[in-house]
Amino acid sequence: MSQAVLSLARILVVVLFVVSGFGKLMNPAGVAAAVAGKGLPYPQVLAYATIAAELGLGLLIALGLYARAAAVLLALFTAATIVVFHNFWTMAGEAARTNQIQALKNLSIIGALLMIAAAGPGRFALNQR
Template sequence: MTSTSKIANGTSTLDTAFTNASSTIALIGRVLLAAMFVLAGIDKITGFEGTAGYIASVGLPFAELLTVVTIAVEIGAGLALIVGFQARIAALLLAGFTLAASVLFHNFWAMPAEQAYIQQLMFMKNLSVAGGLLMIVALGGGALGISKGK
């Protein structure tokens, strides 16, 4: 057996293992992606006034209404993603929310130098999270969920 065929066989074995575990891996991925949204939504309930003030500080109107909508999206879509209920729709909603929040609240390009680095890290983290969510939109949420892969 040549080293090339060993690599090919090893890759094939690894691919088989990943395929066999794909439903479990997808569930873990959904839970990990959704956890930050659910926890953030709960924090926004307990810090409602502070959240509304932060939203207002960037010039958005109807800060209290937007706070309620934000809480509903983070908790509602986050829980839907965890249990696999319409996972693609929940992931799309959270991806759009994350991208909008990134531009509005982590606009590092408009920050003073001492704040820009941290805001750029937050912005890039959010882009990565949105990318993971868009993978769920494209590929589905896996077989372990209420909507079975949808």
């Protein structure tokens, strides 16, 4: 039972990333514009890196293929989004409140990803590394 729950949890944690990454894949120009809007260099390169992180790493974790490494990388990516995109400490009013919620949500997701990195993907995975 616990192995099945671990595998289900592993999949549920990354649903958000897979769906978001697929949406970004359908509109990479929009992602590049959002990246450029934050003043980051090479917005098109970073847009495709974002898509690869969300969709690629999310799918690896869901499948249980190199899940520990993918979880660490996706946790680092998610931490970076807090600093760059949800930096509520530089905002005021409703924007600050909305982005604080997003940042806290991301912190919770980072915790779940680190649990995957520590516990591994479980028995129901393409590999159990």
